[in-house]
Amino acid sequence: MNLKKKVLSVSLSSLLALGAVSAVAIPVGAVGEGPGAGNGSIQTSILHTYESMVDYLKTQDGKQEAMELEVIGQTVKGRDIYLAKYISNPNNPTILFLTQQHGNEQLTTEGALEFIKHLGTNKTKSVLDNVNIMVIPMLNADGAMGDVNFSLDNYLADGDRHLTRYNANEVDLNREHAKATSDMEVEVKALHENVFEKYEIDYMIDLHHQGTTSQTEGELVSGSILHPTNSQVKPEVLEGSKKLGAVVYNAIETTGWGHIGKYNGGSGENIGRNGAAVRYDISTLLFEMRGMSDHYIESYALGQKSNGYLIRQTITTLDSAVRAIADGSIESADTSFWDTLPTQASRPGEESDE
Template identity: 60%
Template sequence: MKKQLVSIALTGTILAGGSFADMAFVQAAGNGPDYQGHETINTSILHTYSEMVDYLEKQEKKQTYMELEVIGKTVKGRDMHLVKYMQNPKNPTILYITQQHGDEALTTEGALDFIKQLGTGKTKGILENVNILFIPMYNADGAMGDVNYELEDYAASGDRHLTRLNANGADLNRDHEEKTQPETQALHNNVLQKYDIDYMIDLHHQGAQWVKDGKYVSGAIFPSHPDHTAPEVLQGSKQLGAVVYDAIEPKGWGHLANYAGKGSAYDNGISVYGLAHDYGISTLLFEMRGTADNANDFEVLGQKSNGYLKKQAVIAMDSAARAVADGTINEKDISFWDDLPVQEERPY
């Protein structure tokens, strides 16, 4: 039987939750306040595309098991990089994707931290038992604000804006069915159809306004669609969610919710759905709180939470890789999904 594939998507992709009556909102520990125009949003603290490439090339020279592969180009001609740790093709494989939406930047920052960590003794024993793939800054044009439309209303100061869509104005996380964009074609032709992937984490951000139990969430998780996913694939998806939940929720700043309950309208163009359906990948969406830039103030999170959110991304990736490597993912209890509250939208 084909290897089971699990994918976690941290995105702002699927419609989730709903509004509810006014109540007192408490900050989860480590969650800074929402932006709402009250501070300067400085994107210069984030890696640019060129800085990311330079960082990856330096890490490749330092690390024995790391390899860089160019899998395609963006609309504007930027190389798309696949970071590979492939010691044994018989090992299970996990793929991490960051910044399908260009304004969801701390996913990439966390991935770069984890890549560096993989070259140290902190992850001893992992790479011998799991293959790890990364596509960092998947939507590099949107991440750099190098697009064919105006961004003058965006919140960030300075010369660089980050935007959700690619240079053509396409939502790349709605394109996995039609595959009209070069970024999507590169992913499917040169990664998903080439490598025997077992797990995938797609890292995203959502707006800053989502809450659970009267506190802002640090993130929300979501498995593949129950009506369009093979049972064993859905089981793996929920087990991967259990791994991430158990690693993050006990942290003082960790406060995770269910992203969309029993699922939103099915769209095969969304990675958490389409990759599970088309490739047998057990997919899980992981949405972290707040975007780096946006025309809507309520979507943007103040920068006081950057450290916690980067750490959250690293913990998600690290815990998943360890669980796949040692096989404990197959023992995870998924019953917590039955009681995990769906996040709700704080009214503005």
């Protein structure tokens, strides 16, 4: 698809005040103690299917002059993997938002799609003049559709499909990033060859979901964050990652409904936030939202009554990162909070999710 001739300049400084976002209003008591599997229905029918997501992206591509839609590869089952791009100036700093490496972690995708829609509004000015934005809203489409080569009979969600962490070959895509690209699962190979190696990316937020019972200081978290932790990451890349985390942390914590902990994640280069930082010098941030869209473990899946605040949290995360990069304020972000940010602990029975 050819780059469009006319660039629509927009700003996200008042994105969260836009009327359309009111559809994801925050339910009373949602922060931390939001509904779990035991007291909220787990539904998949209310989520975008792969096909409805593609229709949504193509509709926005037709409406937005600044947006370009690119297919970067195919899944195991042959579904196209889409990248939404806003590149006004190749010399601008560039941020990539990646969702659904794990197919059962879809509310980040719902937030990313809402974010894409608002990038096409004329409410304010000029952010896209100063930052390039790239969004992969569903890397693992086969897992998201439950179109896999193994049984999902023990999964919990009601609706027309199950969603699973793994791709169709029952592989965790977020453990593939240390391999030679020729040996990677096709979804991750497409990400590396046609995104990481093709574009000069400065920042990436890798959006995931975790279980429902993680806490700090006795309070359940709405999400958790972590910078790359591999020893081979360059100091300046790590510092950029910590600054990105500071921007997101400050945006979420000031909402009054968000509560963020430090994720207890691994240091292996095979994990996306570490692999991208080591191989491509991208400053990366992991963001783990509370609760999954489907799972076979009851404490992992969160009832649909919490969907609103989790989608809103995603939008806040993307919005704050984009604005800070565009206006340069990320460069002065105070990273000292990382020294005192409590590491979340899981209540009994929960395993690592990243």
